[in-house]
Amino acid sequence: MVRVRTIAYDCDVLVIGGGIVGLSAAYAITRAAPGTRVTVLEKEAGPARHQTGRNSGVIHSGVYYRPGSLKARYAVRGAAEMVKFCAEYDIAHAVTGKLIVATERSELPRLHALVQRGRENGIPVRELVAAQITEYEPEVRGLAAIHVGTTGVCDFGAVARQLAEASGADIRYGAEVLHVDRRPERGVAVRTADGTVVRGRVLVNCAGLYCDEVARMTGDDPGMRIIPFRGEYYELARPELVRGLVYPVPDPAFPFLGVHLTRGIDGGVHVGPNAVPALAREGYGWGVVRPRELARTLAWPGAWRIAGRHWRYGGGELWRSVSKAAFARAVRRLLPAATEQDLVPTAAGVRAQAVLRDGTLVDDFLIREGARAVHVLNAPSPAATASLPIGREVARRALIALSRT
Structure with a gap:
């Protein structure tokens, strides 16, 4: 008689990553x-310690994103849902609207294109001539602008904490994943740094800055690498200069929005970020260098192809990183009254940007599946805004995978 060994699973779905996307998926x-039994493994001592907790807190409207893309659909839907979620759970938030301001004539065609894109995405957009800008922002100057009424701000860290609580999942902090053993017939076993082994039927990879490494641990080829870009911020010493949110016209060749001004829910005004290569995946300053991670970045052909194509743009970002005066000049394009002394350094963030082998910056959310696994491989901004619909899509795929086990 042959005995069939029964596997003791600790959970049905095992989520790696306790940022806002992983917690939204659990929820x-x-x-x-x-x-459904859900366990979330997060290596930090609490939720939302990286991308989620180190941004300017903007609820993005979706005005920038290609119509029909996941970013456009999820951001528009997610912005409305995020406001509703914050209201339901009494989380600090405000729908402020924002200005996107053209300061040079060469930016006017791109500004007009944003108007069309916003309307295609179903977003209310008001076009402004130069004199109308001061109706919203008396200290801001430009040739023309658009006002996007559905943009807001909130405390995404508080949102993540509420998602963790409301999910009813088993959230394990201080649980750094070191090894993943996936067998299609036996599920997934994950070993953490303290030697604990957690077994699940299905794995959900929401590891953010390390999502490509977790995918490879699982045995799946992600087809991309995370290239970390640090965003450096200042606080405005005279927050009364800015009433709400003010953005430049973005360059469509890059997934970054440029140096902007954001009045947060605490009344302070964030200025930034720029975008410079980080020397570690959690490289929040030039002094943070992890040779192994840096070597992996440099070994990826796409990293060199980005540098070759965009060296001029990158050089400007690097110069603003090392020169506060250069950063201040970028700010004064929008806010002439700002001085170098008005800029007070504050915490930086790191963007987990997926890059393909040919150097293409992945410009949409990227979710891929393997046997008993769902991998979220590109979820930078506006992922916090769109976290609720992203979480539902990840959940849908995870539950289908679970039904097949």
Whole structure:
């Protein structure tokens, strides 16, 4: 007689990553399929310690994103849902609207293109001539602008904490993943740094800055690498100069929005970020260098192809990183009254940007599947805004995979 060994699973779905996307996925799974056992492994001592907790807190409207893309669909839907979620759970938030301001004639065609894109995405956009800009922002100057009424701000860290609580999942902090053993017939076993082994039927990879490494641990080829870009911020010493949110016209060749001004829910005004290569995946300053991570970045052909194509743009970003005077000049394009002394350094963030082998910057959310696994491989801004619909999509895929086990 042959005995069949019964596997003791610790959970049905095992989520790696306790940022806002991983916690939203856990929340969506337990909402869609009550009784599903979900465990979340997060290496930090609490949730939202990296991309989620180190941004300017903007609820993006979706005005920038290609119509029909996941970013456009999820940002528009997610902005409305995020405001509703914050209101339901009494999380600090405000719908402020924002200005996108053209300061040079060469930017006017791109500004007009944003008007069309916003309307295609179903977003209310008001076009402004130069004199109308001061109706919204008395200290801001430009040739023309658009006002986007559905943009807002909130505390995404508080949102993540509420998602963790409301999900009912088993959230394990201080649980750094070192090894993943996936066998299609036996599920997934994950070993953490303290030697604990957690077994699940299905794995969900929401590891952010390390999502490509987790995919490779699982045995799946992600087809991309995370290239970390640090965004450096200042606080405005005279926050009364800015009423709300003010952005430049972005360059469509890059997934970055340029140096902008954001009045947060605490009344302070964030200025930035720029975008410079980080020397570690959690490289929040030039002094943070992890040779192994840096070597992996430099070994990826796409990293060199980005540098070759965009060296001029990158050089400007690097110069603003090392020169506060250069950063201040960028700010004064929008806010002439700002001085170098008005800029007070504050915490930086790091963007987990997926890059293909040919140097293409992945410009949409990227979710891929493997046997018993769902991998979120590109979820930078506006992922916090869009976290609720992203979480539902990840949950849908995870539950389908679970049904096949």
